[in-house]
Amino acid sequence: MTTTQQNFTLTGDPLSLDRIRSILIRLEDTIIFSLIERAQFAHNPKVYRRGEFQELQAAGFTGSWLEWFLKEIESFHAKARRYTSPDEYPFTNPAELPDPILTGIEFPQILYPNKINVNPSILSFYTRSIVPRITQQATLTLSAAKRANGIIGDDEYEDDGNYGSASVIDVEVLQAISKRVHYGKFVSESKFRDHPAAFIPHILNPNRAALDALITKPEVELKLLQRLRKKAELYALNFAPDGQPINDVSMRKIDVDGVVELYEHYIIPLTKEVEVDYLLARLEGMSQEQIDSLMTSKKS
Numbered sequence: 001m002t003t004t005q006q007n008f009t010l011t012g013d014p015l016s017l018d019r020i021r022s023i024l025i026r027l028e029d030t031i032i033f034s035l036i037e038r039a040q041f042a043h044n045p046k047v048y049r050r051g052e053f054q055e056l057q058a059a060g061f062t063g064s065w066l067e068w069f070l071k072e073i074e075s076f077h078a079k080a081r082r083y084t085s086p087d088e089y090p091f092t093n094p095a096e097l098p099d100p101i102l103t104g105i106e107f108p109q110i111l112y113p114n115k116i117n118v119n120p121s122i123l124s125f126y127t128r129s130i131v132p133r134i135t136q137q138a139t140l141t142l143s144a145a146k147r148a149n150g151i152i153g154d155d156e157y158e159d160d161g162n163y164g165s166a167s168v169i170d171v172e173v174l175q176a177i178s179k180r181v182h183y184g185k186f187v188s189e190s191k192f193r194d195h196p197a198a199f200i201p202h203i204l205n206p207n208r209a210a211l212d213a214l215i216t217k218p219e220v221e222l223k224l225l226q227r228l229r230k231k232a233e234l235y236a237l238n239f240a241p242d243g244q245p246i247n248d249v250s251m252r253k254i255d256v257d258g259v260v261e262l263y264e265h266y267i268i269p270l271t272k273e274v275e276v277d278y279l280l281a282r283l284e285g286m287s288q289e290q291i292d293s294l295m296t297s298k299k300s
């Protein structure tokens with residue numbers, strides 16, 4: 001996949017819908033492989049609950065272990081100017097992040113200025129629904145071992161102590177999902193520029209349902225879910241010592257249905273929410289003359 005800077009500075013139209021979709025398709029691989037990595041470890045629910053680690057409280061941090069990892073990792077990334085890129089959004093409150101120590105890169109102004117950041121929703125569904133689902137196998141294996149050794153207690157059955165390893169991967173998964181979902185802004189800008197007159201009436205008289213219907217492409221979503229299942233089945237394959245693939249569902253590295261449901265019930269709906277939120281903000285600050293001009297333009 002091209003780097004962020006290349007995405008916006010290579011020759012060719014950065015708002016070509018085909019090109020944006022190719023980036024979304026490539027992000028499927030990143031998300032599936034990082035979920036496979038996370039699935040190696042147990043659920044470790046302590047990581048996602050605030051107040052579980054006295055050491056953090058003593059250091060004055062009131063968030064969860066994972067929120068601590070996010071803040072520390074994103075603080076370095078902020079100093080390395082990651083969040084000056086139009087396709088990168090932090091989970092940590094930007095006001096709590098340091099300024100870049102590198103001079104900024106001049107990205108072309110492709111998106112209309114906006115403050116849309118749905119990372120709180122991503123963090124919520126990831127920790128509440130996705131992690132428990134994809135770590136079930138590792139947790140079952142662990143609890144059987146612990147029960148055999150007479151260890152009891154719910155958390156202990158879901159806790160393998162790999163808090164740091166699990167959270168490093170959690171941050172990678174969250175960053176990939178965040179990039180994917182917020183690419184909805186580029187999709188939306190592309191669709192808006194193709195037919196501004198179709199969208200403007202439903203922006204001036206805000207109508208989420210009408211805007212959602214305009215940006216929704218059922219055939220694209222159907223193909224995505226079909227492709228995703230095939231990719232997840234392939235990438236989840238385990239192999240015998242001689243390299244022969246093990247065609248046993250119980251031996252897969254990831255819950256394939258869980259990956260498909262992640263996209264169907266969370267990633268796609270939230271991407272479309274971002275697309276509609278972006279459209280609703282698309283005319284802010286514009287004069288009537290500018291809007292009238294957009295109404296008559298085909299591809300601005």
Ligand SMILES: C=C(O[C@@H]1C=C(C(=O)O)C=C[C@H]1O)C(=O)O
Nearest residue numbers: 187215216217218220221268271
């Ligand atoms: C991202 C797009 O917009 C919508 C969201 C999609 C998604 O999140 O995968 C797919 C198709 C559309 O319903 C697109 O048109 O490619």
